[in-house]
Structure formats: C-alpha cells, structure tokens
Amino acid sequence: MIFRFIFLFLILFIVELYAFQVLKTLIKSRPVLFIIEGLSLLFLVYIAYSLMQFDRSVGQTHKTMFTMALLLIVYVPKLILTLVLIGEDIFRLGAGAVNYFANYDKGAEFLNSRRKFVSQVGLGIAAVPFLSLIYGITVGKYNYKVIKQRIFFPDLPAGFDGFTITHISDVHSGSFDNAEKINYAIDLVNEQNSDMILFTGDIVNTHANEMHPWIETFNKIKKHEYGKYSVLGNHDYGEYVTWPSEKDKDNNFNAIKSLYGEIGFNLLLNEHTFIQKGDDKIALVGVENWGHNFKQAGDLNKAAGQLKKEDFKVLMSHDPSHWEHVVQNDEKHYQLTLSGHTHGMQFGIEIPGYFKWSLAQYVYKQWAGLYENMGRYVYVNRGFGFHAYPGRVGIMPEITVIELKKGDKVA
Template sequence: MTKVGGIVIIFIVLAFLFFLNWYVYQGVKTLLPVSWLTKGKIVYWLISGGISLWIGLAFFRIMQEGRISTTSQQTLNLFIIVTVTQLTIIVFLFGEDIFRGLSATWSYFSAGLSSDTAGVYPGRRKFISQLAFAAAVIPFTGFVYGVFKGKYDFRTIRKTIYFSDLPEAFDGFTITQLSDIHAGSFTDMEAVKKGAELAASHNSDLFVFTGDLVNHKADEIEPMMEAFSKIRAPFGQYSILGNHDYGDYSSWPSPEAKRANFERLKQQHKILGYDLLLDENRVLEKDGQQIRLLGVENWGVGFQSRGDLEKSLAGVADGEFKILLSHDPSHWDEQVKKHPKNIHLTLSGHTHGMQFGIETPLFRWSPAQYRYPNWAGLAEEAGKYLYVNRGFGFHAFSGRVGIWPEITVIELRRGKRGAV
C-alpha cells in the first residue's frame, strides 16, 4: 500500500476512535462530581487520545509492512477490546438519546411554542450511565479472558455421522482433525504442546490436518515440530495447504525467495510425518475393503483458487466412499456438493468461526456467518456432509471469545443416513 493510502487509513481509524471516545465521554461526565469535571476531562482525553494514536499508528504499520507482527497483533487486541467495550456503552447512551429526543419532541407539541420548556432536551440520567458502564464489564472481561486464556482453551468436539454405503470394515472408523494451526501467532509453547497432546490422546484411526500451518513463513512451525509430530494414527497422517501457506501475505525479496519458502513448508509437512495431498488421493484399506481420501490445494471464494477437484478424483470410481480435505468451506458450497460424483464427507477449516461468537444448543451467532454460509460445525445437503473445524490457532485477533480452539473427532458409522 502507498504512503497516501496508509495516511487515509490512519485518518479513518482515528476519526472512528474519536467518535467513540466523544460519545463515551458523554456518559463519563454524568458520573463525575462537578468539582472533577475539568480534571476528569483532561485525564480522559489524554488516556483515550493516547490509546487512539497508538492504535492508529499500528494500523499504519500493518498497511505499510503488509503483515501483522507480534506488536501490531497486541495493538489489534487492544483495539478490539476498547471498541467492543465502548460500543456496549454507546448502545445504552444512544437508547437514552432516542428517549430524550422523543421527550423533547413531545414537550414541543404538547406545551406549545410559547412555553420556555418546549423542545428542551432532558438531561442525561446518572443511572443510565452507571448501567452502561456496568454492562460493558461483561464484554471487556470476556475479551480479556479470550486474549490471555481463551485462545488456549482447547476443546474436543465429537461427531458421529451415519452413511448407508460406508464399507462394513470402516464401521466405527475414527478421524481426528486439526485445522488452522497458524504457528506464527503462538507465544505459549507449553500450551501448544498440551493441545497437541490432547489431539494425540484420542488415538483415532486417521489423523488429518486441513491447512494453514503457518501465518507467513515456513520457519514459524519449527518450535512446535516435536509436539505435532507426535500425533500418529494407524491409517496415517494426511494434510493439505491453506491460503496462508503459500506466503502470499508477506513481502519477499524475490520470487525465488518466496518459492524457496514454499518448498521448505512442504518439507516441514514431511518432517512432521504428514502426507501432504496436492490435488491427489490415497486408498485407505481395511479388511479387504477400501475408502478414498482426497486432498486439494486451497480453493476459496475471494482467495486464490489453486485446487483442482477433478485432478484429486483421478482414478476414483463413482461408487467408492470418498472423504475430501479442502481448506475453505466455500469450496463445498461452490463445487463439491454439486459434483456428479458423490463426495460423502468434506473436512474444512479456514473461518476460525471469526474467533468470536455465541454458541449454545438453542442459538448460534458469529460475524463469520455474514461471509460463510457454513462457518463452523456440520452441514448436510442431499446426503453430502461438510464439517468445518473452528481452528486450533488464531490470527490477527490474538484471542478467542465464545468460539474456542477445536480438536475434532469424527466417527463414521454404517447405517441410516444422519448425524449426532
């Protein structure tokens, strides 16, 4: 991005933050004693202005460097925590402003133009400001937890899927799936080790990794090689590439340097013990019966689509049971579920569930749903299934709130089609 473009971005960010700070201050000043108004105003604007300037400069650096460093990632955390907290306060203050406006309008028409009080806005109520700041403690606490603890709160999610045409020998076959490790984001190696050990402890028949091993560069995974290389399964360990694995989001001194990094990344998969599938398929055989495991390079709407589904299906008969590894779930929506060959199960990742949301048995919401029809969990259409893993790691926002890091364990069962 040009320097002019970076300046425009920083101006927009600062203007947005100034608006939030100004609106929140309308509530702050109702809580301050009269004797503290002047001092409180100075302190408030020094602190909020300093934070805003720091955030604005961090955005400028990100735009100039073309990547998110550890320092800028921490600043993004601060930006998100501050913004969500302030927006919570503003919801209450804005609601009160609507009420004040309606009250002023009512007094205007009921009292008449001759009245001195006609159209006069009632003052802000201290109780509403107190309520706003008390409510803001909830998202503030949640995001602080997400930054320091939530991003390492690994959860195992189990799903059982029934297929009427699953070969009998594979009835009860288990698959452990990891996705989106994003190794360059981690700082707590001990927590990562525990997460990898949890994945290994399930002792599944098959292990798969569905892309985004790193953020930018192949060497990011090196401190964690030992931990992830201990994940083993009787039917093997298989992997694919995600959009971050190609090095497209980093500046390189030359095209050759970028290609060398990519070749090194592929070698890292081999060292980890993962069979990297590049538009290929493998036969998994058990008791004389077999299923096919397919893997494609990254294919996604809005991203470079390198994957070739037809190539991965080479030599695969229509009637064979097929499992596809494809990083981006939009591939399933656009191609896989429409394909004339029945691909029974697709395993994806990519979305991270936007690392923020609400998931309960009765209600699910995440900003990811405005971008991806299938952003987490299991989906089915015409007997074809998609499972979207919420991701092991994190990127950009260095935290998780409500959408926790996931280790998936899927059990395949033979029977009437369905899932539990």
C-alpha cells in the same frame, strides 16, 4: 489508504466523545476524568502509531496482534456505549421536538440532560465484551475442546464402521506464545487414539520460519495406524505480504510444503490415496486451497482422478466455501468433506446442541460444526490456533474426533 485512516479516526473520535459523556455523567471528579481521558489518548496514539508502522513485508507479528487486542478491548466497549447513548439522543431529540411543537412545557429545554441511569446501563452492557475480550486473550485462546462427532453413511464400506479420524486445522504457529499450552494440546490429540489424523491447512500465518520453534512439539503427534495426511490452507501460499521477489515467495512456499513432511504428515496436492482396511477401502482426496473469495489453486477433478461416484470419499478442502459452491453439487458424490478456515471468527456464543452464533455466519453458510445436504456432509473445524486477534471468546480452539458409522441415522 490515508482516507481509510482518516475515516477510522473520525469514528474513533465520535466514540471517544460519547464515552466521555458517560464518564462525565457518572464521575464528578475532574482530575479523575482527566486521568481517564489522558490514558484514552495515549492508547489512541499508540494504536495509530502501530497501525501506521505496519510492515507488509513482514505481515502479522506479536506486536500487531497486541495492537489489535488493545484496539478491541478499548474501543468495542466504547462503541457499545456510543450506540446506547445515540439511542438516548434519538429519544431526547424526539421528546424535545414533540414538546417544541406541542408547547406543553414552556419552561423545558429542547434537549433534556442525560440520565445517569442510561449511562449506568450502557456501562454495564459494555463491561460484558470488555471482560470477554480479556478472558479470550488470557484463557480462551488455549482453552482446547475435544469435539466428538458421529456421522452415519449408508454406503460406508462395512470394514470402516467405527473408523475414527482426528481432525485439526488452522494451526497458525506464528501466533503461538505458550509452549506449555501447545504441548498440552498435542497430548490431547494423542489421547484420542484415532485410526487416522487429518490436518486441513494453515500451518503458519505467512512465513515458513514461524513453524521452526514448534517442529519438535508437533512431531510428538504419534503415528496413526492409517496415516497422517494434510492439505494446504490459504495462509500457506504467502499471499498476504509483499515479497522482495517472486523467487523469495516461491522459496517460502516450497519451505512451507516441506514443513508438513517435517512433522510427519503426507501432504496431498490435488491428489488422492486409498485407505485400505481388510478387504475394504475408502478414498482420501486432498485439494489445494479453493476459496470463493480466496486463492483457487484447488483442482477437484484432478484430485479425484478416476474415482467413481460409488467410491466412498473423504475430501480435505481447507475453505468450506469450496463445499458450498462446488463440492456438494459434484456428480462424483463426496460423502464427507473436512474443512477449517473460518475460526468461527474466534468470537461468538455457543451452547452445544441449542444455540450457535458468530459473525462468521454472515460470511460463510458453513462456519462451524457439521452441515448436510442430500447425504453429503461437511465438517468445519473451528481451528487449532488463532490469527489477528490473539484470543478466543465463545468459539474455542478445537480438536475434532469424527467416527464413521454405517447406517442411515444421524447422531
């Protein structure tokens, strides 16, 4: 662990050094330079102290999220400045080497002085993530979007043509800090008037008591005609902290499972139920968390039981890597899977219908929105809450409304 900190602070030192070069090029007043560098040193000391004080028996807190926010706001822009200046240094070094060997300007220094224009460009580029990260913390994290998705299935029972499902995921209640915004989000959920609501896990960050202040709020989610169902997410297992004993961990896990019932959701633990509408029915299947790189408690075979390939199935599975590695190739043919987990990394660029990018796509093949393979679909919800970084930039918190349609068209 100590070597990781040493490596991290070595990187931060290099970043600070290059950032100082930019400031020195643009600011000629030495007192102003010293004040700015003094503030940078204070930030660095605070971040280092907070990281070293991290308590694995507690896990994420509002203080650790503040530290993460400060780290990103201060050092992501400086990292961009560093990359711009390293690019200039490579150019300066190349030009100096050419001049040294060609000897066409005997009076020139080997390395030319830094150009003010390059520093100004670097500062302009760095301002974009700086302002974006601040926006993400102050506005973005509660900028809820209702996304409506219509999906066509040739084998959908006729009685379910037009059936609507509200899908939420990744609440992470321990991160909330604004009751008014959460109440607004719950109102948005209710306004959709869907036939059924499904919640695909991560009700907390780690501890069951994180949800206690929000139980009354989430109980405002109205009863849906065809039910309220949920599954567990990876954070619901309490895997990311150190517990005094296995008994304490088990007690917390049992308390988390009870939370879903306390807010009116039926928790499906590797099991299925049938949703009946008139003479038609569909199977709702819920598995525990199964992640390619996370806890694998999900048992698809157990959850499906005696279901047949011909049965129309909606599967709730928190981690979309389950669909990628298992579900899409399963012989029972799961027509629709609903997942979450990725949060879209809470940072990216989306122009609906035209462009979508996030670092999440380098980790998950299915990371936000709808994906299809051979008539099997997975929808990945971008998440209701937030975790680690207390903000969202470009990838906004999501309430999904999925409409099931009978037919061959995809829209």
